[in-house]
Amino acid sequence: MxxxxxxxxxxxxxxxxxxxxxxxxxxxxxxxxxxxxxxxxxxxxxxxxxxxxxxxxxxxxxxxxxxxxxxxxxxxEPMASLDKMYEENEYEAADTSGLEADVMKQIMIDELYAALDGLEEIDRTIMEMYSTNHSEAEIGQAVGMSQRGVGKRKQRILLKLRTCLQDYK
Incomplete structure (x- = not known):
C-alpha cells in the first residue's frame, strides 16, 4: 500500500x-x-x-x-497550565543550592592553589608537610628550623592565606 x-x-x-x-x-x-x-x-x-x-x-x-x-x-481538555502540570505530575524544580555551593568551593580551592603557588619555597614546603599531618618538629628538621620557628611561620602563612581568601567566605 x-x-x-x-x-x-x-x-x-x-x-x-x-x-x-x-x-x-x-x-x-x-x-x-x-x-x-x-x-x-x-x-x-x-x-x-x-x-x-x-x-x-x-x-x-x-x-x-x-x-x-x-x-x-x-x-x-482545559487550557494547558504549567502549574497544573506540575501539580498533576509532581514535578519539582531542581535544587541548585548544592550546585552553587560546589561551584563556590571549587573556585575557592582554585584560589587557594594560586595563593599557595605565590608563597616562597620554604613556606610551600611547610604547608605541604602540615597538610599531610607532619608534626612541627618533623617539618623543622626538613626545612632546617626549630619547632617553634615552624609554628610561628605556619601561623603567618595561614593568616596570609585567609587574607587572600576572605572574599570567598
Missing amino acids: DKFENLQTSSENKQHYIPMEVTPETIKDFGINPADVVWMRIGNKPKKVIMIPVTEEQYYEYMRPLWREDKRQQRQ
Missing part, C-alpha cells in the same frame, strides 16, 4: 478505506499478504492493520463515532 491510501480516500475513484486490526494468526488464517499489513495508530497505541475498501456510507458509519469522540475529548 502506498502512503496515499492511508488517507482513507483515493482521489481517483473515491474509494474509502477503514483499518482492520490483524494479528499474526488472522494473517495466516485468512491468507492476508504480509505486504498489505501496515502500522497505524488506533486510539493511542500503534496496531498492525490492513486497509479494507468500503463504500462511502460504511466509511462514514465507521468514522463518525471516532470523530465524535475526538471532538468530545478536545472540548473537555
